Amino acid sequence: MPQDAISLLKQQHKSTQETLMALTNTTERGIKIRHELLAKLRSELTQHMLLEEEIFYPAFKAAVERKKDKRLYYEAHEEHKAAKAVLKDLARADASSVAFGAKAKVLKELIEHHVEEEENEMFPRAREAFTKQELVELAERMQARKQAIENGRAWDRVASSSHPAE
Template sequence: MATQQDVIEVLVTDHREVEQMFGELEHMIGGIGEPAKTLAEKVVIELVRHSIAEEEYLYPAVREHVPGGNKLADQEITEHAEAEETMKRLEALEPNEREFWPTMELLMSQIRAHVREEENDLFPRLREACTPEQLTELGGKVQQAKKLAPTRPHPAAPDTPPANKLLAPGAGLVDRIRDAITGRGRS
């Protein structure tokens, strides 16, 4: 039986996967073909799922356990909202359009800054404030939330509990159906 990862391990793994995709995209900059569009879609899918899970479970835990957690969580949610707006713009673009690559580069910059802040500040503070059992329980919740989360940016959707926990699974189902019909995110 596999050992359950704690929330920080789960989220750092996601960060590394997205960074790997960013690296691949950087080698494609200026390209106009379908591989760039498909990889951009995969990045957005992963970022949306990751962000939703953080908003449902990570940030409420930060508010509850970390000194100054309300301010920290609010800052992280604001960064998510900005990146989500960028993802929404990117979703409407094709690689042959003038704004595609600058928008992708903006998204990469936003996410890289956000990841640095989380890994250098938020995660160490959370690890100090929570027990290993709490972190492991959160890891399971985050992994489950990612399975049900939307795969497309929804900037107008609520980003704090309880509304986000109620609406995200339904939006996720609709997104996954749309993705299956359109082939979005598949090579």
């Protein structure tokens, strides 16, 4: 069976969390490594959130019936918004400062919480709401979108942050 959307997203969670862990283990003396890890994190996290917002979340919202499940969609969007704000703040911070480490730690905690909600609540519901084939198709759409981003196309859409559809 080819990869499904949930395993694809979980793989990205793992990688992003590893980068965040490495970043929070740096010190004010490790300016170069902080810059490198921050660049890696920005690309991983931005791309992951974009794929969820453009493809996975709307499909999830359309597939679930219960109000409780639709709420997971809106919560996830709010958490992305919060994560983006901290990420932006972190990117502007002086890598030789103690504040940089504090911002990285807050972002790590935010992402940990968000990933936990997705993996423990949203993804199990998605497994029920979608067929295996639909999950594979969603993965294919996300892979194609990822490829398009990496090929340097569609940056216009990347730049405009998406909002939850009412």
